[in-house]
Amino acid sequence: MATSGDNFVEPWRKRLHIPAYQVGEAARYAQLSPQTIVAWHKLDGQRVLSEKERGERLSYLQLIELAVVAAFRKAKIPLKEIRAAREYVKRNLGSAHPFAEYQFKRYGKSLFTEYEEEKGSRKLVKANQAGQLAWKEIVGPLLEEFEYEHEGVAIRWHVAGPSSPVIIDPRLSFGTPVVGGVPTWIVKGRFDAGETDRMIAEDFGLDVLAVREALKFEGVLPGQQQKWIH
Known part of the structure; x- marks a missing residue:
């Protein structure tokens, strides 16, 4: 303005x-x-x-x-x-x-x-x-x-x-902290609620790799989560 x-x-x-x-x-x-x-x-x-x-x-x-x-x-x-x-x-x-x-x-x-x-x-x-x-x-x-x-x-x-x-x-x-404008704590909250990285990426219009980077930043490791889709 x-x-x-x-x-x-x-x-x-x-x-x-x-x-x-x-x-x-x-x-x-x-x-x-x-x-x-x-x-x-x-x-x-x-x-x-x-x-x-x-x-x-x-x-x-x-x-x-x-x-x-x-x-x-x-x-x-x-x-x-x-x-x-x-x-x-x-x-x-x-x-x-x-x-x-x-x-x-x-x-x-x-x-x-x-x-x-x-x-x-x-x-x-x-x-x-x-x-x-x-x-x-x-x-x-x-x-x-x-x-x-x-x-x-x-x-x-x-x-x-x-x-x-x-x-x-x-x-x-x-x-x-954000990824693609989305706070990383929100990404982790959705993941903890049961959504996969791909579902989160689709909802927010993010790249899957960006979602994974956000989850890593929030302490989520790929080998510890069955919902991490390859």
């Missing part, structure tokens, strides 16, 4: 900051322990994630931050370098959620981010080393499971891996 005025905010953007994800489910999505998430939020003033009240749920932006840091750690990037990159972007680019609002790449154990210095001019800097300039040619991709919009915000997370159809997108079903 068209609107006038520069202050219009798309409704889904308001949901980026609403606490919606319990620590336990965020841990499952990012394949971490809840204790690790709690530690990353504390770390005695040297946190690698944005501040969060004890017991409070995570917002979409906080969830993406968590997922990005988890990806960094899987890539063997030290917490010290992650923390330095976060502090640089937060301080110099004014971002409250650096790892959700800027796209990062890496070379070795260094983290790089690109931002628009002025209209039409973009700068690539080594975020964990005080913003040193870097040559684009030496920087490789890191976060392949995330898709970014032109402003830089991570707008879609392929939560089960870059090749998986299971995504988290704040524009779809209020940010719950």
